[in-house]
Amino acid sequence: MKIEQIYTGCLAHAAYYIESNGEAAIVDPLREVGPYIKRAKLDDAKIKYIFETHFHADFVSGHLDLKEKTGAQIVLGPTAKPSYEAIVAEDNQVFEIGAYKVKVIHTPGHTMESTTYLLIDENDKEHGIVTGDTLFIGDVGRPDLAQKIVANLTQEKLAGLLFDSLRHKIMPLSDDLIIYPNHGAGSACGKNMSKETTDTLGHQKKVNYALRADMTKEEFIEELLEGLKEPPGYFPQNVMMNIQGYESFDKVMSKSQKPLTAKVFEAAANETGAIVIDVRHQSEFIKGHVPRSIFIGIDGDFAPWVGALIVNVTQPLLFIVSQGREKEVIIRLSRVGFDNVIGYLEGGFSAWKQVGMEYDTLNSISAEEFANRYPQNKDLVFDVRKEGEYLAEHIGDAKHTPLDYINNHLTEFPKNKLFYVHCASGYRSVIAASILKSRGIHNVINISGGYDAIKNTNVPRTDFVCPTTLK
Structure with a gap:
């Protein structure tokens, strides 16, 4: 069966391209739809359907633009209530793509409309399942996102529905089916995802904690909710954009690609209340940056960090980037719904300095220098890694202030x-x-x-020790 996974590492996101006899379908497309259209043209195929596994929270889907550009029909799962024209499928409904069939399996739990698509090849053999955020490799979808949208839902109720979906809809399927999930390791849509992006259902039944055959619903709910952190603040806003619609990607690109001179850039920041994001490498930011600008490097997990830390997708943004990467920044911001980019610094940070504008630097020292200072500064170290990283191993006296929630920890940092x-x-x-x-x-x-550098010094560290029970 011809199915291709199109994986975007910075979002840990997988879209899928399916083609048979000149007809194609895209599952869970990203905002910029050009690559999917080009892929179909290589096969001289017409995109017939755009399948959405659910209303996504961690990115804005490209379903509306793809429909507009290709005439393809959007297919959503049962109970979905979009504000635009789409096919709201029925459970067990079958769609044809050339000689292939795609069967709708309603699997609520991650969200109420969450749907798994069973892929059937030209010989009527079941080939695989596109599971969206219902089933990942090594994990299942978090059940607390839809409660942010629907008032009478709780994460416990959603977790119970997910248990039923997995037990009654997914696990009875053939063990040799290939699982095609929407995300891999690094996504905030689950907590224990594997780096692998496909697997067989049979293998997942053996290794995925959530698919244990002897697990009760109560045990499932408890284990699924244990350690679940508050989702990033931009998630509900992306969900609503995917339900209600959004400005076209082409318009966003057109209005956002505005080079601004240093003086105009400064005036725009002051007049609009825009946040200035510096996306260069951290080493460049350390040496010099526009005062009060925030560093979020384009070569890291850029878009998710913007969403987690800035939160409000309507916030006006200005950015500073190395020449030639302006378009990339706008694309990656738009993927998570940040469409209100009002421009970028023409000529980059060097242009700012050349006209004599004030700039700031960041005090930064090596791990070796820190090791020398540590004995006199033990109570002044702040670890901004994730909880799991901190618990596994950390500097003995370091305080844990995870970056995800740094705005909740501001009062903990010394002022003097x-x-x-x-x-x-x-x-x-x-x-x-x-x-x-x-x-x-x-x-x-x-x-x-x-x-990573501190570990090579003599700074004392604390390792996590798993307690044992003596019998």
Whole structure:
């Protein structure tokens, strides 16, 4: 069967291209739809359907633009209530793509409309299942997102529905079916996803904690909800964009590609209240940056961090980028719904300096220098990594202030003496330091190279020890 996974690593997102006899379908497309259209043209195929597994929270789908450009029909799962024309499928409804069939399997739990698509080849053999966020490799979808949209839903109720969907709809299927999920490791839509992006259903039944044959519904709910963190704040806004519609990608690109001179850039920031994002490498930001700008590097998990830290997708944005990457920044912002980009600094940061504009720097030291200072500064170290990283191993006296929730920890940082921040490699700590500086906390020192470099020094560390039970 001809099915191709189109994976976008920075979002840990998988879309799918299916083609047979000149007809094609796209499942869960990203915002920029050009690559899907080009892929279909290579096969001289017409895109017939756009299948959505659910209303996504972590990105804005390209379903509306793809429909507009190709005439394809949007297919959504049962109970979906979009604000635009679409086929709201019935459970077990079958769609044809050339000689292939796609069968709708309603699998509520991650969201109420969540749907798995069973792929059947030209010989009527069941080939695989596109599971969306219902079933991942190594995990299942988090059940707390839809409660942000529908008032009478709880995560416990959704988790119970997901248990039923998995037990009664997915697990009875053939073990040799290939699982095609919507996300891989790194996505905030689950908590234990594998780096692998496909697997067989039979293997997942053996290794996926959520598919244990002897698991009760109560055990499933408890294990699924255990350790589940608050989802990023932009998630509900992306859901509503996917339900209600949005401005076309082409219009967003057209209005956002505005080069601004340094003086105009400064005026725009002051007049609009725009947040200035510096997307260059952290080493460049450290050496010099526009005052009060926030660093979120384009070469890291850029879009998810923008969503998690800025949250409001309507917030006006300005950005600073190395020449030639302006379009890339706008595309990646639009993927998570940040369409209100009002321009970028023409000529980059060097142009800012050339006209004599004021700039700031970030105090940053090596891991070796930090090791020398550590004995006198044990209570002034802040670890901004994720909880799992911190629990696995950390500097003995470091305080845990995860970057995801740094705005909830602002009062914990000293105001009148120097303190240190670190992450794993130096990317997230510079983000954290830039946010602190933008809030007027300038007595922050970044540890270059992060924990990876600190491990090679004599700074004492605390390893997580799993408790044992004596019998």
